[in-house]
Amino acid sequence: MSFDEVFLEELAAPTKNSVVGGPFGSNLVSKDYVSKGIPVIRGQNMGGRWVGGEFVFVSPEKADSLNPNKARPGDLVFTQRGTLGQVAIVPMSPYSEYIISQSQMKVTLDSTKADVNFLYYAFRSPEQLEYIKNTAIQTGVPHTNLGILKKTPIRIPSLGAQRKIAAVLGSFDDRITLLRETNATLEAIAQALFKSWFVDFDPVRAKMEGRAPEGMDEASAALFPDALEESELGWVPKGWRNVSLKEAVSIHDSKRVPLSGQEREKRRGPYPYYGAAALMDTVDDYLFDGVFLLTGEDGSVADTNGYPIMQYVWGKFWVNNHAHILQGKDGVATEHVMLAMQRTNITPYITGAVQAKLSQTNMWRINFLKPTREVAEHFAALLEPLFVRFRHNAEQAQTLSALRDTLLPRLISGQLRLPEAQAATEAAVGGALQA
Template identity: 40%
Template sequence: MPSGWRLVSVEDIRSPEPHSCVAGPFGSNISSKFFTPSGVPVIRGGNLRDDLTRFVPSGFAFVSAEQAQQYRAQHVRAGDLVFTCWGTIGQVGLIPADGPFPEYIISNKQLKLRPDPEKTDHLYLFYHFASPQMVGHIKGKAIGAVPGINLGILKSLPVALPPLPIQHRIASILSAYDDLIENNRKRIAILEDMARRLYREWFVHFRYPGHESVPLVDSPLGRIPQGWEVQRVDAICHAVLDGDWIETKDQGGSDYRLLQISNIGLGDFVETGNFRYVTQATFDRLRCTEIKPDDLLVARMPTPIGRAWLARKMPWPMITAVDVAIVRRVRIR
């Protein structure tokens, strides 16, 4: 370790004020029955990542300001760190100073850390805990059938701590790179929106290059360009499969994540924080179907029915519940 650096624990660097390092509320005390259309936001699994994303400021649940007073110890503000303690272990978030809310409440599946600003830079700490090495270390500390860490494990986590000016410098350099990455992400989002608009223009409204010279003809789906065909999905794909019927008694372990229909959004994966898994043995016994990149997952129940997500590489092997259909690979003719 470089001269002047120290190896300390989270317990050593937390703020001396009360409730600086606490667990989320007991589950039934912050269940969906308390949620309201607006109020104080509740941080859930979808707001945290394990890929150096500091915070995802969308998709919040809310509780009333009056109900929020029941969770004063679990309030977090700018500069606080939030860790997932059950489910996707290794997720960590840093509450931003630029909103969208001045305060939040952590859920029952999270832990809060408010660092002592006289000892450490909160951004340096975020990069420390979000590093692949520390994410792996935290996952290695997980306990229980559903992987989890408790408050004692969090307080014991090691921190390589340089002098405060060096912490500020390290955080500043890494933050500059993050800003460049974020700008690129915004550009990509703009390009993706342009691609969606182009798709609708060409394949929904049929205003593609040269469409003026192609007449529209009747089809079972309405009028389409002459020369186009209407085909069944199973005629143009390698397979259309059911998801797996997984009963509660078959769930457990951490080998394959069991996706729920609520994870399927309108073209997106929706992180609900509802983490369910099956073991390799259960996967083999029930002959489950593993989700592969480029599988199209289609919701068979509302709302709305038919919403779909094109699967990408994810942090875990996946299977899906029976109410989601798997459309596998379009045949190129």
Template identity: 40%
Template sequence: MGSEWTTSTVGEFCPFKYGKGLPQRARVAGLFPVMSSAGVVASHTEPLVKSPGIVIGRKGTAGSVTFAPGPFWPIDTAFYVEDDPTNRDIRFTYYLLKTLALSEMNSDSAVPGLNRENAHAVAVCIPSLAMQAEIASFLGALDDRISLLRETNATLEAIAHALFKSWFVDFDPVRAKMEGRAPEGMDEATATLFPDSFEESELGLVPKGWGVTSLDAVASFLNGLALQKFPPTGIDDLPVIKIAQLRKGDTVGSDLASRTIKPEYVVKNGDVLFSWSGSLEVEIWCGGEGALNQHLFKVTSSDYPKWFYYLWTRQHLDNFRQIAASKATTMGHIQRRHLSDAKVVVASDTVLKAVDEILSPFIERIVVNLVQAQTLATLRDTLLPRLISGQLRLPHDN
């Protein structure tokens, strides 16, 4: 490992301090994040910690590790480590703590809790400050690139949804033509394809010549399997995609299932997944190949492009969540009849074809970015423990 590395403990290198309570009634929305064991929960006009730092879950999401890039207020469900640039690189310290499996050190079975003394006693190997900075810079560059890809996708999603809503829900181009105006954000050739009047339908007024159908008529909603019936064989097994995996976007630490399931239940990058029970979410999956678990729909269509059924499903998501929340059960859900009750306005073939040339590239770029972000995250997670432990050294230019 070399003389640049020394043996220490968490308590010696980066002692945990207790956060301070800040009740909701005392919070005033401001520039500084209020952070709990679950991450950012609010904001406030002043920070408790006036430098970058690290928040470690003490109660609740015990052992979680979150980086605070600027001043922040850690509340009393969390510990924190503040910046001390003469003794440690704060971002290196963050990556170091990420490798220690603090979440597995719970001391309270009723309410998960991290014991500070136990955490402080963990032995760690620490490189020189210069090497800490190098490691943090390398890993930080990967994280920054991942963040940029995700921010880009958030922008792409917002633009795609805004265009979709304007054209297929609010019918802005049709209304503009009725008023003798040129539709905004659309070239003349595409605008010509939109009708200039409405007609009655079961939904009320819709653009003339357009149809109304059910959400489950434009796409197939394949419910997942009870995958405990397909135990892993130890040979080329598939990670199980449950609601938890859908929410975090990967299958790290997931259960495994046998690949003997039917091919249609195998999820691949770019598939649209819809969790219809518990936490209702609609996402484009890019966390790698996996097996579709029950309580998840894989949404596909042989008749309509992906953007069409993906954005229509998202359009109805708030209503589906309200339906699920009204269920007098511990796990709210929707039923297949709610897919039939959810109505979709279908434009003419010429309009769909023209809009497909605009919106399909958005979805394709989102998928490419998600896959790239996942690849970088896998690389980071593979290199992280090796760099932090000194097993792998960064090359230096001669």
């Protein structure tokens, strides 16, 4: 397979405004945003293969005044400043046009020369990311510009080969997306069940009204009381208690060991190394083995709405000293704790004017509605198959992501022949479909 090297501008459509940046300066500011209309593509809409997420909008009239800055389905959008190297495709739906923000650039490709999916993956390759990094303007906030983008060299094969390569890589992303959507559905089922039992008290209210709880067998229904009683925090099912979170979880903070960046560099390995809010690295050993809930102790503690930043983790891993390490106890599942915390605003428990902190002492002030042990164990039994599947799907997605990232640079550069890549893809993705 032969490849030609061209500049990106040579692949742009031969039309006006096929390669443009966002509106200049005051042409688009926050006061222009309205509740609905034409969506604006900003950095937070650029996290994946497709432009998406939560949008802000401008009126159709404002959008028409920014007509040169419009992006449409099939366009490629690039980050100009901020997280350099981001690239995403404008999807076919749900919107027919967008406005790009001041920090983005868009390219409309000539479909007779280039396949948009191939170009997306080409710009995801290590070689292209390194080029973007090396050509960035370092004055002030690192950034790039249209001139640099237009003159970015790209190696491309024939249009047919581009489409085949993109199809191979796209099959991985399609399967990964499906796995993640399935996990979102599994978590939504768990959240709905939690709300029914522990927020709305549906089984209890049904029994109070002389009805059988919906979708529940007689033995399960017998676990629930048939009355509410008043507590210091409101009405709760009889026999249930509002307690300190400490009565529902065990904490393993004493086992934490922070490792500096230099230490981690020397200790590369297969085990995840977690910080307060995210996976930070991998190391050669582990401190924990099992299913745990991590919640930030300092730094990244809560989101903008005051809800805790948490990580549901499992297997063998290491944690630094910026996250609390929790597990459910006394019949309460770790997932039960997670579902309860997801609905808990922790703003009253956070301290620190400069850096947010959720101390262990303050965390124990968080309220937890603790049912009888029998109800907690029954809920845990219902959650278990949901989260076994959730963990399996997440592991499959991680495996497919790693294989895609291994194949990507070799395919984009022509080092790997298409038949070999297609066979590897069929084995990996086909296996994931059957699992």
